[in-house]
Amino acid sequence: MAELPPEDELIRQRQKSGSRLTAILLFGFVVLFFAITIAKISLNQ
Amino acid sequence: MTALATTTPIPPDWRDLFALTKPRVMTLVVFTGLCGLLAAPTSMNPVLAFTAILCIALGAGGAAALNMWYEADLDAKMRRTRDRPLPTGRVSRQTALHFGIGLSAGSVVLMDLAANHLAALILAFSIFFYAVIYTVWLKRRTPQNIVIGGAAGAFPPLIGWVAATGDLAILPTLLFLLIFLWTPPHFWALSLFVRSDYANAGVPMLPVVAGVSATRRQVFLYSLPMAAVAIAPWPLGLTGALYGLTASVLSGVFLALAATVLVNRATDPADMKAEKKLFAFSIVYLFVLFGALVLDRWM
Structure with a gap:
């Protein structure tokens, strides 16, 4: 496979790490919302 | 320049986005907020308490990013701040603005969901106070900027307490x-x-x-x-x-x-x-x- 120029390589690298970080944060927020919901339900019981 | 480089701006590194939140200032903000929450006479559900502190951190980070967005020209002139992500061009002004608004709005909504309306309202006001009243209005106009602007940094223990008790x-x-x-x-x-x-x-x-x-x-x-x-x-x-x-x-x-x-x-x-x-x-x-x-x- 042909090697990418340094600037393209940097853009690809940043896009990749950005996507990974977004996925982790979204997953974290899903878990947090789930935990908040459970906590609120248990408080109302 | 290649086709990708001409059509796509270089995305910011996550460390530069993190630097926009002024992590060292945030440490004190989070600590005083946590102490306000822990000093309250009622105990809070750990998940909700964690979320409330997270919201204080996100709100402080959002306000800091908005401050850096507005003060990019000042930061470039000062030795102490000229290496920040905006003056060096590592993060664009538009990205900083979107990041700051996103964090600020997200923190207020999440605080309302996890704690109560009053805590969310005080958090929203403290972000507004720092980003608009201090940064935009006072800082470049009066030598008393720190006196009035200092109120913005004084809100976290109040928010922590109100998140736990719902009252002042x-x-x-x-x-x-x-x-x-x-x-x-x-x-x-x-x-x-x-x-x-x-x-x-x-x-x-x-x-x-x-x-x-x-x-x-x-x-x-x-x-x-x-x-x-x-x-x-x-x-x-x-x-x-x-x-x-x-x-x-x-x-x-x-x-x-x-x-x-x-x-x-x-x-x-x-x-x-x-x-x-x-x-x-x-x-x-x-x-x-x-x-x-x-x-x-x-x-």
Whole structure:
């Protein structure tokens, strides 16, 4: 496979790490919302 | 230049986005917010407590990013700030603005969901206060910028307390007042030895506008009510002896250091050891004082 120029390589690298970080944060927020919901339900019981 | 590089701007590195949140300032904000929450007379569900503190951190980060977005031109002129992500071009202004608005709005919505309306309202107001009233309105217009703007940094313990209890009380109001009165001596001690930076950037900080001697006097004068407010919860019966004695000793040291600043005649920043000492101690002062408050409540 042909090697990418340094600037393209940097853009690809940043896009990749950005996507990974977004996925982790979204997953974290899903878990947090789930935990908040459970906590609120248990408080109302 | 290749096709990708001409059509796609280089995305920012996550570390630069993180730097936009002013992590060192955030440490103190989160700590005082956590102490406000832990000092409250009710216990909060751990998940909701964690979320409330996370919201305080996200809100502070969002406000800091908005501050950096607006002050990119000032930051580029000051030695202390010229390596920040915006002046160096590592993050675009548009990205910083979107990041700041996103964090701020997200933190308020999440606080409302996890804690209560009042905590979310105070959080929203504190972000507005820092980003608009302090950054946009006061900072470049008046040497009293720090005095009024200091209120923005004083909100976290109040938010922590309200998140836990849903209500305001005397103790968190005193904690608010304490940070409000602590901010001028803390910042003016710093601005005394970096005043040329502020002067070059055209920021009307007190040492630039009123001079070094007047600033030293103000540092000492503000330290007096600050010490009184720090000790006040003890005689008012809101805390025990552990906090009271810690506050008395630490405030005594603070006043002694402020007095050495008052009598210092140095004008060269290299000779401003007293000012540097007071600035460093002021950070320790707040950390230990709030730590003692929590220990006092739980022991």
